[in-house]
Amino acid sequence: MTNRVKQAAINLRAQPRQRDLIDRAAAITSKSRTDFMLEASCEKAQEVLLDQRLFIVTDEQFEAFEHAFSQPLSENKGFQDLMSDKYSW
Template sequence: MASPLKDKRIEVRVTSAQKDAIAAAAAIEGRSITDFTTSAATERAADVIRRERDIRVDAAAFEQFEAILERPARSIDGLRDLLNRPTIFVD
């Protein structure tokens, strides 16, 4: 399978110490600086996104959450009436 086309660029300014550290780490892993930094940035981005999306709770809180989900739904008269009316969006 062909690799996706890489047609976008990201440019960053770094200190000499940062560049040296990145180059050393890339060399240790036998990768180019571009490959190393792209991989590291992508992994970090995935971690940040995952942390924002995931909700972690302890067992007691999860049990309470499940109990709430298992309760029977309430009947809301106004909502039931609204949903039983003919829609204006269909002829």
């Protein structure tokens, strides 16, 4: 008996310009439209799910977190450092 992998269908409708955009990007990456769309969708799904994670912190860490958020941005050294960072692009 051969081992068969079941495949689930995902159907969607797109504007022709959306399909063309996806097709151009898929071609550049040498992927089929299906492979390109599944990869992009899975990457986005993982991003969304990771953004919903629960963070466990100690009481001291939570107090530091609350303290940082209670400071005006003009007085928040970490925020000022972040905003003054020059991006390479």
